[in-house]
Amino acid sequence: MRQSRFNSIKNNIETEIASIREALQKWTSYNETQDPITVSELAGTGMSYLAWKKRMDQRLFELSRALSRMEGENYGTCADCGEDIPIQRLEAVPDTVYCVGCMRHREG
Template sequence: MDEEKKAQFQAELLRLRKEVTEALARKTQDVHGRAGGEALDEADMGNATLSMELELSSRRMLLETLEMIDKALRRIETGTYDTCEICRRKIPLERLQAIPYTSYCVECQAKQEAQRKK
């Protein structure tokens, strides 16, 4: 991968990192803003619990995405950005354009997901 492409991917990853960081900040404010002490009936408590679980799940996904973005930025610095971490083949440019923080080629990603489902 040439230096111009690397710079483009780095800029895109930094833009995504900013978006994810801002979304995390909003989620944190939302969760803290809802931590009120009002009395709730059982149905309201159930809804509040479900809502909180969804917020925490969303926050967890954002944190995982942020981690993958940071990892991709480190791989750009080390010159391994476009190399699959499992099979060491080149990750196609189209895949990197679709998911700039991916660490795997399509085949290895599919294997990883299949293993998680077991």
């Protein structure tokens, strides 16, 4: 059961990565074609392109790191206390490295 849920999480991560890459490619295409749809999509977020790109690059990094952890044996293990992270938390926040208790402690 847990393995099938991990596989589902992995598929969700891969889908999000593909979506982000598509959005980044769409922006690059905009620069070449001046597609007004892309401009309005970004303008609607209230973010500058540089802030948006920085956020997308960071998200790609986090998701890629989660996929790497899935390849190893430490995915789903809290980096602070070493306990298993509940599968529900991993489904909600697939790139997390902390259980809820340790995250609360870190946030103060």
